[in-house]
Amino acid sequence: MIHNNLFDRYYATESPLHRLSPSVKVLLTVFFILSNALLPDGHWIGFGISWAVIFLLNWVGQLGWGYTFKRSFIALPFALAAVTAIFALPGKTLAEFDVLFWHLLATDAGLLRFFSIVVRSWLSVQVAILLVATTQFPDLIHALEHLRLPRMLITVIAFLYRYIFVLSDEVLRLLRARQARSAVLPGQSGGGTVFWRAKIAGNMVGQLFLRSYERSDRIYNAMLARGYQGHLRTLNRHAMHTRDWVILILSSAALLFLQIFTHF
Amino acid sequence: MLYSPTPLHIPDGFLSLTVSIFFWLITLVVLSVAVRRTEKLDEKQVPLMGVMAAFIFAAQMINFPVAGGTSGHLLGGALAAIMLGPWAGMLVMTSVVAVQGLLFQDGGLLVMGANIFNMGLLTAAIGFGLYKAAEGRTRAVKLGAAGLGAWLSVMAGALFASLQLWLSGTARLDIVMPAMLGIHALIGLGEALITVAALSFIFRTRPDLLDESKNAAQGGRGWVWVGGLVSLFVVFLSPFASAAPDGLERVAINAGFISTSADAPYSILPDYTLPFLGETGLSTILAGIVGALVVGVLVVLLLRGRAKATE
Incomplete structure (x- = not known):
């Protein structure tokens, strides 16, 4: 039996998002992630709008409101690396710590940067989840081919x-x-050394x-x-319909507008 | 959970646009060469690389318990390059990283260029380069070179990931680098052990797959230089960056990564004195030497054990 549910992230249903051309979805996903990366530090309105759009897209895609949010925790452990940003920027000192060799100054600018990085990454992960939840992977591959990779x-x-x-x-x-061959008798330790296990x-x-x-x-x-x-x-032609073009142009314009709004 | 993410997959949002695009460019240039070189070989290469990519993906599911509920598993860049050659190995690792990012959101899309560079290109260059350096030697030397290559390839990935995080203003170099290198010195040990064990298994069962005269078309002696230079870069840059972050910052400013304007996105506090830095630099050098020695000793011990078992 093939366990295809282990790896399949597609959510099978009928929705306008599922029907949209895969090429358009790939392009818009990249644009959206690019837009997240360009949002200025601490622009909470910009972050809020992006988050609201993702929330809305969950609903448009018939996934249920919290679908992408529930699956978006994978990038969070990496936030550990960004914690040091709190101590990296000059600014008003909020607290001081001495850890091992390091004398750490937590600054307001650093804290702002840390939260901005986490939110940006959180938004981008959700956009990517949205893409694979509404597009079958073979379609995604053909979309990449149409985009001349x-x-x-x-x-x-x-x-x-x-x-x-x-x-x-x-x-x-x-x-x-x-x-099946690694039975351990009660009261006895089994499994050999770490090196032996690595060798196996x-x-x-x-x-x-x-x-x-x-x-x-x-x-x-x-x-x-x-x-x-x-x-x-492939038998799927992936032809772009007028509807796809309209959505591509309108959504790109909206993202561009969000950038202009947050930067000026 | 069968699929365990590794701390090398940088998610979107953690690298600045400049750094992301810079590494996408390098990656694209190298990959375009790889595609052209691999296309010259027979068309059988394509299904082979595809199945091998799935193999790396599946092999990452094979874990072994280390201690305290943690487990180690393979990343596979060095192994792929040794078995398939550097160009094919790069393409295989690229597709693995691409699918991990696209399908599992393990690693971002905008930063995928950096992830492919760290986990696919560097690992293949070092793994293959060091293995090729042992060409014509005994099996034990070859396995030792492969083990060292596997360990260094993981360290190189960790080094570049921390440099990218630092250049993006996401992390402080003097913290993130020792942390990343420290964790990956251990992860790399697992990588080296599994790679050596897997190779010696293939040596025993299908030595024809590792026949030098048959695999000559995979890559020439030039790779010894490439792998050696990248390894030297890793071995020397790690202590240098820890000992003199200011010097590294000057380089980054000259290269245009860090802007020198008043509101620099990242700058080490001017009145920030780090009396321990000399020590940290020294300790990083020591850690590197100790790590290399440990890997060497382990490889020798493993080989002894194997030799005894076969006697």
Whole structure:
């Protein structure tokens, strides 16, 4: 059985967002993230408007109001790296700390910067979630092809997506086999040293490599047998309709307007 | 959870636009060369790279318990480059990073150029370069070179990620760099162990895949220089940046990354004295040497154990 639910982030339903051309969605996602990056530090109105737009898009996409928010916590651990921004900017000193070797001055400018970075990143993650929730991954790949990304890279990504499911099942089998042979008697410690465990994991990686390598041979032969000519084909034409153009132009203009509004 | 994010995937919002675009440009230039070089090889390369990308993705799910509920797993850049050659390895890692960013939001889109550079291009160059340097030597030397390459590739990624964060005004260099390098010295140890074990497994079962005469087309001796130079850069820049952040800042200003205007986006406080900096620089050098020694000793021990087991 293929566990495709492990990796599929698509939310199957009917909505105007789902029907929009994938190329337009990819472009608007990039523009939106660009716009987030350009919002000035501490412009809470600008951040608020962007957040409200995402909230609204959740509803337009029939995902339920909190869909992207609930899934947006993945980037938060990285905020740890930005914590040091609090101590990096000159400004009014709010507090002082001495940690190990470091003498740290928390400034108001630094704090403002930290929160702006976290909000920007939070907004951008939600936009990206919105894209994959409303676009099937094969459509996304073809959209990238229409946007003139190198065809070879796109084909590799398409293969990657196709075989993640197969190879992750292979991994699940390997992990299950290891678990089945790793029984521990009660009261005894098992599992050997860390190095031994790392070596076993390495052997499993080597095993997985060989299985993948041999599989790719079979895949290539099968593809040749069916007339492979160097790239993958699609039946979806991905033609841009008037509606798509109108939405692309209007939304880009709105993002541009948001930038002008926040900068002047 | 089967899919565990690593602290090297920078999300959107953490890098400034200048830094993001700069690294996108470098990445695009290198990738366009990689695409042209790989297209020259037979068309069988494309499905092979695709399945290998899925392999790296799946291999990252294989973890091993370390201590206190944490576990280590593979990043795979060095392994991919050693098995497939540097150009193909770069393309494979690029698609892995791209899918992680697109599908799982693990790493941003605007900053993807930087992420691909850190985790795909650097790792492949170092991993392949050091492995190639051991060409014609015994299997043990090759495995040692691969282990060192794997450790250094992770360190290089961590070094560049902290430099990018610092240039963007997101983090303070004197904190983020020791922190990132410290964590990744350990993560890199796991990387080195798994890479060496996986390679020695392949050496035992399918030595033909690692046959030098067959793999000569993957990349020439020039990669030894590329990998060596990048490694030297990592080994020397880490202590230098910790010992003299002001010097590094001067370089960054001259290169146009940090503006010198009054309201500079980032500047170390003028009255900020750091009496410990000499020590930190020294300790970073020491950490680097100790780390390299530890990796070397571990590799030797592992090989001994293997040799005994086969006797």
